[in-house]
Every structure is written in structure tokens, then in C-alpha cells.
Amino acid sequence: MAQKDFFEKREKELTEDLQVLEGYIKSFWEILPIPVCSTNPIFTILETGRTFDILFGYGKDELMGSFLDALFEREDDFKRFSTQFSQEKKLANFEVVLRTKKGKNLSVLISAIAREDEQGEVVGHLFSFVDVSLIKKTERELREKVEELEKVNKLMIGRELKMVELKEEIKKGKEK
């Protein structure tokens, strides 16, 4: 009887500990400022964080059971990503264009890690996404501005040289 009581007490404690852990993990999914999601080994989405839902414009649990490739703008990009990730089981800052539910393109950096069980079998994956769309846009605008300035600069240098040439001609003309 004492042993039975011991095991019942132990089970109750373990259940309570599990509840605490579950609550802890749930809070993480809610609070993480970086968009994250988890999938099974074949990239079926099992869970998405709140920030992920906001970034991609989906409702809570809306993407459960969908495949990760649905987020990729180009199929080839997904093939490239999944091939590289499957080989290495870990990937950092893979740059790619994804799309939101409304079809808007986002430049993102994906980092990913494979989850393994005690036997070393892959049981799922975790992904994080950093939206670099604004950075890419700013880079693009900066590049365009620099090109524009270079053109103007070339033009001005050209005109300067032309001016110098003209002055030389005028000087020679006067000397004659």
C-alpha cells in the first residue's frame, strides 16, 4: 500500500511538472518577438508563434497541417533550401523571398535546426525568420542613389574636362 501511495504521489508530481513545462513552452510561443514555427520531418507545419502569424498574416492555427513550401515565392527556392537543410540539419541566415497570405513578398533570413530523438532520428524542425525586407529596400534605394550620383559625377567631370579643353583652345587662339 505504501508503495502504491508513493507511485500515485509521484505520478501527481510528474503531471504537475508537465503542466508547468507546458505552460512555459506555450508562453514562449506567444512572447517570442522573432517569427518561429515548427514542422514535422517532411515540413508539415505543426505550430506557429504569434509573431509568425502576424508577419505572414495568418490567423492562429490557420497554417496547421499545411506545408512549409506554401510560404515560398518560388518552388526552386524551397527545393534549394530543403536540400541544403536536410543535408546539414542546421542552417543559419538562408536568404530567400517568402510570401504572406495576401501575396506580398518578403525578403527573409531563415535559420533552422532539426530536432532529434534519443535514437538520433529526426522528429521535426524548428524555424526562425528575420524579415529583412526593409533592409533590402533601403539597400536597393541606396544603390540606386549611388548610381545616380555616379552618373551625375561622371557628367560633371565630363563637363569640367570640356571646360578645361575650351579654355585651352581659347588661350591658344589668343596666343595666335
Add this chain to the structure above:
Amino acid sequence: MDINLIKNIMIDNKEIQKILAKQGDVRGAVFQTDANYILKVGSPSDLLKVDNQLKQWGVGLQLKDAKPMGWYPVAWRVLSLLAIKETFGWGEEEIRKIGENAPKVSVIVKLFFKLFPDIGKFAEQIPKYWAKHYTAGVLEVAKLDKANKELILHLKDFAFHPLFCKYLEGYFQTATKLTRVKESVVTVKEIQCSFRTQTAYEAYQINWTK
């Protein structure tokens, strides 16, 4: 109970007491998945109606507040489905959809299920998955035919109510689909029901295309 009358009969108090007398526990996660479905297709006031129906039947549980890792009587789980069915006047197919939705939103699936794409490895885990959820009944893999893409499951010592069998059809379908590729079509049907044939177990046939 005549299985053909499931659709039309309102459950009576005698049946409720019979269900409540059955032994076994289930994880609270199942009530949360029920609540999730109700809120998906309905509203918070719909959920309240179900909670109130359960309260009338002596079940002091609000579905959304169930602790996912906590243990609750399996009888409450069955009554939850019956309460939903009676509150909304739904048929078996809607209950099956609740089962289909459950694995996608269940914290037990997210935390504990190893959704191996290898059907053999997935099948090996099935009895453990059942035990993660329930202390009653045993879910066994009776047959796995990879060539013909067929899996037969036997659920023993778990005859609570035939409505639950429909729920499980939907549940097994989605749980299996989560291990298959995008193009795969998964079908599940109950091929033996202890309520119909007075046999010792329920049997489910699962088929997939890829």
C-alpha cells in the same frame, strides 16, 4: 443502444449515468481541442452553451479551461462530444470533423508525437500515443501492409459510446495525414464496431495513396 438511432435520439439520464460509471482517464488536451473547434466554427456563446449542457449532466468542467496535461475522466470526454452534438443538433459527420481538427491543434501531438514519414516507424509509436492520452483501452496495430498502403488498428477495452468511434475516424485520418506528403490522400473507416457486432474491439482501416 441501437447505433442507427445515434443521429436522432437525445441522450437520457440513464445513458449518461452508464457512461459516467465507466473507468479511465484522459488528458485535458482533448477538451481544449473540442473548444478550439467550437470557436473555429462558432462563437464564445456557443462554447458557453456546451459548458452549460455539460454542467446539467454533472460535469463541472469548462472546456477551454481544462489543463492540457491534467487527467480527467474519459466519461467526460465522451459527454463533451455528446453535449456538442446535442447543443448544435449536429450529426456524426460534424463530430468526425472535430476529430479531424484535433491533431492539428493538440498540444499532446505537438509535444509528444513523432510524426515519422516512414509509416512503419509511425505505426510503432501508435500504442504509445494512445497511452499518452488515455489510461483506458489499448490501441494496437493489427496489420501494416506497406505495399497496399493499409494499416489496421484495433482499439480494445474502450467501448464508451459509438459517437466516439466517429470522432476517432477523423482523428486517425489527420494524424496519419500529418506523416504523409502533400499529395497523399488518407482515408479512414471503422470496419468493426463493438456496439454493432458485440465484438471485443473496434477496428479502423487506414489507407493512403503516397
